[in-house]
Amino acid sequence: MAASLVCNGKTVCDVGCDHGKLSLYLVKSGRAERVIATDINKMPLQKAIDLFSENGVSDKAEFYLTDGLQNIGDTSDITHVVICGLGGDTMAQIIENAPFIKENMVQLVLLPAQSGDKIRHYLYTHGFDITAEHTVGENKKFYSAITAVYSGNVKECDAYECYIGKSESCEGADAKGYFEMVLSRLGKKAKGLTIDTGSCPQDILDAIEKTKQLIAKAE
Ligand SMILES: C[S@@+](CC[C@H](N)C(=O)[O-])C[C@H]1O[C@@H](n2cnc3c(N)ncnc32)[C@H](O)[C@@H]1O
Numbered sequence: 287m288a289a290s291l292v293c294n295g296k297t298v299c300d301v302g303c304d305h306g307k308l309s310l311y312l313v314k315s316g317r318a319e320r321v322i323a324t325d326i327n328k329m330p331l332q333k334a335i336d337l338f339s340e341n342g343v344s345d346k347a348e349f350y351l352t353d354g355l356q357n358i359g360d361t362s363d364i365t366h367v368v369i370c371g372l373g374g375d376t377m378a379q380i381i382e383n384a385p386f387i388k389e390n391m392v393q394l395v396l397l398p399a400q401s402g403d404k405i406r407h408y409l410y411t412h413g414f415d416i417t418a419e420h421t422v423g424e425n426k427k428f429y430s431a432i433t434a435v436y437s438g439n440v441k442e443c444d445a446y447e448c449y450i451g452k453s454e455s456c457e458g459a460d461a462k463g464y465f466e467m468v469l470s471r472l473g474k475k476a477k478g479l480t481i482d483t484g485s486c487p488q489d490i491l492d493a494i495e496k497t498k499q500l501i502a503k504a505e
Pocket of ligand 1: 302303304308324355369370371
C-alpha cells in the first residue's frame, strides 16, 4: 500500500527497510529511479543488500546502517521518504533529525505500526500538511498510510485530529476496522486519564463520540 503512494520518485529513502521488499518494489515498478535504504540493525540491512543483489539491481540502491536518515550523504535528489512499520514517535524523531525534509519539501509516506496520534500531532505542530490518508488491513490489524509535505503552516490539533486525522474520509471494511481500533485506544486513554487525574479532557470525549459516528457510518 505505502509504496503505491510514491509516484515519479527520483531518489526515494526507505527508512527501516528490513528485508528490502518495499525498496525493491519501488525500483522494479519504476516508482523510484533509485533508493536509499537504511536500517538501524545489521541483519535486516544485509537481507536487503542480498535481495537487491539476487535481483540484479544493486546499482539502483545505496544501503546505510544508521539511525533514520543520519549520515546518508548527498540528500539533494531525494524526492520521497517512506517510513513503514515504525512507531509514530520514532518517525517524528527521524523526521525532526533530517532537516532536508523540510528544506526540500520532500514528500513523506508514513505507515505507523502504532502511535498514529503521535506522528499526526508532530506533523500538524511542525508545519507539515497531511495531504491524504489511506486505511489498510492486514492479518486483522489496521493501519493508516499518511502522506504529508512541509508547508510551514503550524496548526494546533485536538484529540480527534491526532487520532483520526484525514482517515475520516476513508471508507470500507479496512476503514471501519481502523476506526474500531482507534476507538479502543481512545477508550483506554480516557480510562487511564480518569483514574490518574479524576477526569477526562473534553476533546478526548468528543473524539470518542465522533469516532463512534464514523463506525456507524462505515457499517
Ligand atoms: C517492522 S520492520 C519494518 C519493515 C519495513 N519497513 C516494512 O514495512 O515492511 C522495522 C524495521 O525498522 C528498523 N528500525 C527500527 N528503528 C529504526 C531507526 N531508528 N532507524 C532505522 N531503522 C530502524 C528495524 O531494524 C526493522 O528492520
